[in-house]
Amino acid sequence: xxxxxxxxxxxxxxxxxxxxxxxxxxxxxxxxxxxxxxxxxxxxxxxxxxxxxxxxxxxxxxxxxxxxxxxxxxxxxxxxxxxxxxxxxxxxxxxxxxxxxxxx
Amino acid sequence: xxxxxxxxxxxxxxxxxxxxxxxxxxxxxxxxxxxxxxxxxxxxxxxxxxxxxxxxxxxxxxxxxxxxxxxxxxxxxxxxxxxxxxxxxxxxxxxxxxxxxxxxxxxxxxxxxxxxxxxxxxxxxxxxxxxxxxxxxxxxxxxxxxxxxxxxxxxxxxxxxxxxxxxxxxxxxxxxxxxxxxxxxxxxxxxxxxxxxxxxxxxxxxxxxxxxxxxxxxxxxxxxxxxxxxxxxxxxxxxxxxxxxxxxx
Numbered sequence: 001x002x003x004x005x006x007x008x009x010x011x012x013x014x015x016x017x018x019x020x021x022x023x024x025x026x027x028x029x030x031x032x033x034x035x036x037x038x039x040x041x042x043x044x045x046x047x048x049x050x051x052x053x054x055x056x057x058x059x060x061x062x063x064x065x066x067x068x069x070x071x072x073x074x075x076x077x078x079x080x081x082x083x084x085x086x087x088x089x090x091x092x093x094x095x096x097x098x099x100x101x102x103x104x
Numbered sequence: 105x106x107x108x109x110x111x112x113x114x115x116x117x118x119x120x121x122x123x124x125x126x127x128x129x130x131x132x133x134x135x136x137x138x139x140x141x142x143x144x145x146x147x148x149x150x151x152x153x154x155x156x157x158x159x160x161x162x163x164x165x166x167x168x169x170x171x172x173x174x175x176x177x178x179x180x181x182x183x184x185x186x187x188x189x190x191x192x193x194x195x196x197x198x199x200x201x202x203x204x205x206x207x208x209x210x211x212x213x214x215x216x217x218x219x220x221x222x223x224x225x226x227x228x229x230x231x232x233x234x235x236x237x238x239x240x241x242x243x244x245x246x247x248x249x250x251x252x253x254x255x256x257x258x259x260x261x262x263x264x265x266x267x268x269x270x271x272x273x274x275x276x277x278x279x280x281x282x283x284x285x286x287x288x289x290x291x292x293x294x295x296x297x298x299x300x301x302x303x304x305x306x307x308x309x310x311x312x313x314x315x316x317x318x319x320x321x322x323x324x325x326x327x328x329x330x331x332x333x334x335x336x337x338x339x340x341x342x343x344x345x346x347x348x349x350x351x352x353x
Contacts (some may be wrong), residue, residue: 076154079216086210 003055012051019047031088031094035081041075042077157237162164164241165320169300173248175243175290176281176327182332189243190341193266218258224252232328236317242281242324246331253336276331281330288319 025038025077047070054066129136150162164172228248235241257265292301 013214075216076220079213083210089152 003058007052007056010048010055014045014047014049014052017048021045031093032085032095033090035085039077039081041073042080048071065100124348129335158239160239161241161320165323166297166300173282173285173300176285176330177315179331179334180282183337186341192337193262193340193343213259219256221252221256224255225249228252228328228332232324233321234321235324236321238342242327243331245324246328247335247353249328249332250335250339254339257339257343262340266329266340269336277329277333278337279330279332281327282325284326284330288323291319316350340352 003054021037023043024040025034028034028037052067057066058062070098135138145165146159147165150159150167151157162196228245231240231248232242232245235245251299253265253269257270289300293299295301
């Protein structure tokens, strides 16, 4: 019972972060600020879902596999964010500023 | 006005879809039409008839062997079409096209790809070989190998990638899915059964389970290798075309 409650809490946190990330991806003004919520999805959202699943499963092998998946996810998603951001900077994409929107 | 029309359209579509969902048979309903004819037979007899612990593998490679061999042929035809239109890359010419991207790949990405690529390939080997008893199989594993090589090629360039998987190594393997499928199928005829019966059902009855299992694994490996090589060759042909079009710096 306690385990189920913990699972539900962690999975809800993960789902909440995915919701935030998707909203941010749609609502943020430029590539740099969009990158910020979309990488949060992969790291915090997916990882807390996986923590929830690990608590639910409770078997050692499943937890080890989930930790491995989490490591790969953290590595690849961070690298992906880095690559997108770096390429945007190198291509001289100007960051969004508040004044621009007020002028329009 | 536009907004109202689109809102009306979407809500009408939503109501329609909800009606369809409401009239669908329930999840796990034993009397739904999909469960009444072939599924019970597959579930009851597949394991002893196909000797494959995974029913899906049994269905794909045994009951629907013709279908799968057709799919393999379609993949091979796709490669043949790409090569007929774009032509194969010529290795001597690739050298001058190295890394034309305006943004050179960052060391972080290079290191991570170098670190992760072996794990991806290991996972694909696992997917191919374990397709017998768990979800997975040749097509999926081949696609994962192809994806890992695609990542490698986009980061390190076509020259490095085609040095690791040279053309003379790819060319014979591209047709392997097709060829192995038909060799195994014809072995079934030689053994006195029908095409694709996975060898001699009449001879050597006590040997049969392991023979059938091994033949299935061989077919899986063939599909995996062939699929991966086809994907890689299509990618290389398309990249060479792209790089030839790019303006010379």
